Amino acid sequence: MINSEHILKAHGLKNTGCRKHIINELLTKGIALSEHEIKGVLPDLFDRVTFYRSLKTLEEKGIIHRVILQDASVKYALNDKLLLPETHPHFHCTECDDVTCLETDISANAPHLPPGYKVKETQVLYEGVCPKCLKNK
Secondary structure (H helix, E strand, O other): OOOHHHHHHHOOOOOOHHHHHHHHHHHHHOOEEOHHHHHOOOOOOOOHHHHHHHHHHHHHOOOEEEEEOOOOOEEEEEOOOOOOOOOOOEEEEOOOOOEEEOOOOOHHHOOOOOOOOOOOOOOOEEEEOOHHHHHHO
């Protein structure tokens, strides 16, 4: 079973409490979470600098990635390169605010760019209503 300690070790990172907490929250919830949602019921568990440095380190090492929503808010998702393509779209439910990674590779559908352009990052965000919310209507 994959846990935070295995993930940190596989990426050559120290096993700190803050890093473990971030990864555990993302593993437990299984969806992308905002900073506030990651901090959870213990917002003062880690000081602000430690928390943001941990987020940045996990993102730089490719353990998590950010999803920027239409309102410019940010959520973080755990990378799972074994199951998901590196460049994949996200779905934001406008009812429950959940953000999920979709198992579709969008790099194959990338538009042809004129000479001289180089893509560094692609983000595709679909918005609508998730199956859980549709079922509850």
